[in-house]
Amino acid sequence: GDEFLIVLTAVEAPDAAARVAEKILERVTAPFELEGHQLGTSFSIGIALYPDDGRSAEHLMKNADTAMYHAKESGRNTYRFFDEAMNANALERLYLENALRRALENSEFDLHYQPQVDLGTGHIIGLEALLRWYSPSLGNVPPIRFIPLAEECGLIVPIGEWVLREACRQARQWQDQGLPPIPVAVNLSAMQFRRDDIVATVYRTLMDSGLKGQWLELELTESLLMQSGPDVEQTLGQLKALGVRMSIDDFGTGYSSLSSLKDLPATKLKLDKSFIDALPGDRRTFAVVKAMTQLARELGMVVVAEGVETHAQTAALDEAGVDAIQGYAIARPMPEEALLNWLNLRRKA
Numbered sequence: 001g002d003e004f005l006i007v008l009t010a011v012e013a014p015d016a017a018a019r020v021a022e023k024i025l026e027r028v029t030a031p032f033e034l035e036g037h038q039l040g041t042s043f044s045i046g047i048a049l050y051p052d053d054g055r056s057a058e059h060l061m062k063n064a065d066t067a068m069y070h071a072k073e074s075g076r077n078t079y080r081f082f083d084e085a086m087n088a089n090a091l092e093r094l095y096l097e098n099a100l101r102r103a104l105e106n107s108e109f110d111l112h113y114q115p116q117v118d119l120g121t122g123h124i125i126g127l128e129a130l131l132r133w134y135s136p137s138l139g140n141v142p143p144i145r146f147i148p149l150a151e152e153c154g155l156i157v158p159i160g161e162w163v164l165r166e167a168c169r170q171a172r173q174w175q176d177q178g179l180p181p182i183p184v185a186v187n188l189s190a191m192q193f194r195r196d197d198i199v200a201t202v203y204r205t206l207m208d209s210g211l212k213g214q215w216l217e218l219e220l221t222e223s224l225l226m227q228s229g230p231d232v233e234q235t236l237g238q239l240k241a242l243g244v245r246m247s248i249d250d251f252g253t254g255y256s257s258l259s260s261l262k263d264l265p266a267t268k269l270k271l272d273k274s275f276i277d278a279l280p281g282d283r284r285t286f287a288v289v290k291a292m293t294q295l296a297r298e299l300g301m302v303v304v305a306e307g308v309e310t311h312a313q314t315a316a317l318d319e320a321g322v323d324a325i326q327g328y329a330i331a332r333p334m335p336e337e338a339l340l341n342w343l344n345l346r347r348k349a
C-alpha cells in the first residue's frame with residue numbers, strides 16, 4: 001500500500017545510506033500541488049545494512065521494518081538505522097550538519113593565519129589562511145571534524161567562497177595599511193572543483209576585493225591534482241591565467257606520482273607533516289625528503305615543510321635543502337591581531 005523498498009548497492013559506509021535517506025526526505029516532504037490543492041506528505045525511513053543486520057533478504061526487510069517503526073515513533077519525516085550505535089552516529093552528524101548550516105549566516109567562522117618562513121633569508125614568504133569555527137552550542141570545532149562533513153553535504157561551496165572572500169579582503173586591507181605584501185594561501189577542497197565554477201568564483205573575488213592575483217595562493221591537495229582529467233587540467237590553466245599562485249598541499253600522503261609533478265602548474269610544494277614527524281631521527285625518511293626536495297626544486301618549485309615543531313627538525317630540513325618551513329617552531333596559526341603583533345615584534349628583532 002504505502003510502503004516502498006529501496007535497495008542500495010555499492011554503499012561503502014552507513015553514512016552513505018543516511019545521506020540518501022536525507023535526500024529522499026528532503027524531496028518527498030516538500031509540499032506539492034494536486035488539482036489546485038497544496039498537499040504535504042510525511043515519510044519515515046528504516047535502514048538495515050547487509051550483512052550486519054541480516055544475511056537474507058527477508059531478515060533485512062524485517063529489520064528495516066522495525067527501524068521504520070522507530071522512525072515513525074520519533075516523529076515522522078525522519079530515518080532510523082536498525083542498529084542503535086549507528087543511530088547515535090547519524091544523529092550526531094545531523095546535529096553537526098544543522099549547526100554548520102547556520103554557521104555562515106550567524107558569522108561563526110573566522111580565519112587564522114600561519115606564516116611560512118624562508119630558511120635562508122628569514123623572510124615571510126606566505127601566510128596560510130586556516131578556517132576556524134566557534135559554535136555557540138558545540139564550542140570550537142576543529143576543521144578535521146567539520147570540513148569532511150561540509151564536503152559531503154555540499155556546504156563546502158558557500159563556506160569555501162566565504163574563506164576566499166575573507167582572505168582576499170584581509171590581504172588587501174593589510175596592503176592598504178602599508179604592510180609589505182605577502183601572498184595569502186587558501187585551501188581548496190576537491191568538491192569546490194566539482195560543484196562550483198571555481199574559476200568564476202576566484203575571478204569575482206579578486207575583482208571585488210581589489211587584490212592582485214599574485215597575492216592569492218590556492219592550496220590544492222595531491223589527490224585532487226592526481227585525478228586530473230581534462231576538466232581539472234583546463235580549470236588549473238584558467239586559474240593560472242588569473243595570475244594566482246598554486247601550491248600542492250600535503251604532498252607525499254596520496255599516490256604521490258613524482259612524474260606527474262612536471263605537468264602541474266603549481267609553484268610550491270608542501271611536504272606533509274608525516275615526513276617531518278619522522279625527522280631528524282629517521283635517515284630513510286630524510287633521504288626521501290631530500291630527494292623530493294631536489295626534484296621539486298629542479299622543476300622550479302619552492303619547497304615548504306609543514307608542521308615543523310622543533311629546532312632539530314628545522315636543522316634537518318635545512319640540510320635536506322628545503323626552502324621554507326611552516327609550523328609551531330615558527331608560529332601557530334593566529335587571529336589577525338596576534339599576527340600583526342607577531343609581525344611587528346619580528347621586524348624589531
Ligand code: C2E
Nearest residue numbers: 130131143144163187188189307308309326327328329333
Ligand atoms: P592543512 O592545509 O595541511 O593545514 C595545516 C594544518 O596543520 C593546520 O591544521 C595547522 O593548524 C596544522 N599545523 C601547522 N603547524 C603545525 C605544527 O607544527 N604541529 C601540528 N601538530 N600541527 C600544525 P588545521 O587548521 O586544524 O586544519 C586542518 C586541515 O583542514 C587543513 O590541513 C586543511 O586541509 C583543512 N582546512 C583548514 N581550513 C580550510 C579551508 O578554509 N578550506 C578547506 N577546504 N580546508 C581547510
Ligand code: MG
Nearest residue numbers: 128187219249
Ligand atoms: Mg593547507
Ligand code: MG
Nearest residue numbers: 249250270306
Ligand atoms: Mg597540509
